[in-house]
Amino acid sequence: MRYAKTELLAGGVELLVRNAVASDARALRETMQRTHAQTDYLLSYPDEQSVDDEQEARSLEETERSDNEVELVAIIDGRIVGSAGVSAVRSRRKVAHRARFGISILKEYWGMGIGRMLTDASIDCARQAGYTQLELEVVADNERAVSLYRCAGFEEYGRNPRGYRSATSGYQELVHMRLEL
Template sequence: MITYKAIQLKDGRECVLRNAEPEDAEDFLRYFDISHGETEFLTTYPDETEHNESIVSVRLKTQKESEHDIEIVAIVDGKLIGSAGIHMVQDRDKTRHRAEFGITVMKDYWGLGIGNELTAMCIEIAKEAGYLQLELDVVADNEAAQNLYKKHGFIEYGRNPRGFKTRAGKWQELVLMRLELDK
């Protein structure tokens, strides 16, 4: 699936949303390390990844060529500052209708409308790919993200009170959310 969209941010700058390319691997790793070090809301810490430029390049190429999965990047002033993607839960008859949705934007770019646009694009792409349900987990303390997802129609369907355990030993409750795309 090929996608491209230029949007104007709330601060007047332009942001380009497009497919992640294999050539983005180095920038993607830099963005990943920064964004995953800025908040306790994400699944991993920057040093937990086994990614390297070669692995990321292959993954981005595969996703760009996929009919089911996609990774979209957000570029502001020539800098990769965010991404969002959808990925099939499992390629089995009983689960092919479900996709996981994930999104990250670097902290300096929060509140500019990037997350909203990335979410909307992923929902449309998921529908085009034939998915019937998008799913995500979000840290309960991340109210801004929950509000974004609810704005797009996601509903809570459960909670995991011990979903994450931070390095500081703090439990983080995860809110399980889904969006039914066939309604």
């Protein structure tokens, strides 16, 4: 699935959102390491990411060839500042209509509209892939993200009070959200 779109952000900053490709592997891994170190709201810690550059490149090549999955990168001044992905919940026919969505952005780029651009791009890609439902989980205390998803049309359908167990803050409640496409 192909995606590429350029938009101007506040202050005239140009943002490119496009498919991640194999040559992005190292930069994407480095960005993921940083984003996962900058917030306690993401699924994993930096030391839990055990994929090397070669494995990441192969994974990106596979995703790039996929008709129903996508990994997007947000680029400012030639630098990857965030990423988002859409992936099938499972390959079984009963759940083939459902996809998962995840996103992360470097902290110094929060509040610029990048999250909304990546979210909108991911929704577009999920529709193109033929999904009829896009799902995500978000830490309840992450008010900025919850607000972003609600503005994009996601609705809460449940909560898990012990969804994450943070090394620093204990249990974190997860909000399950979905968007009908």
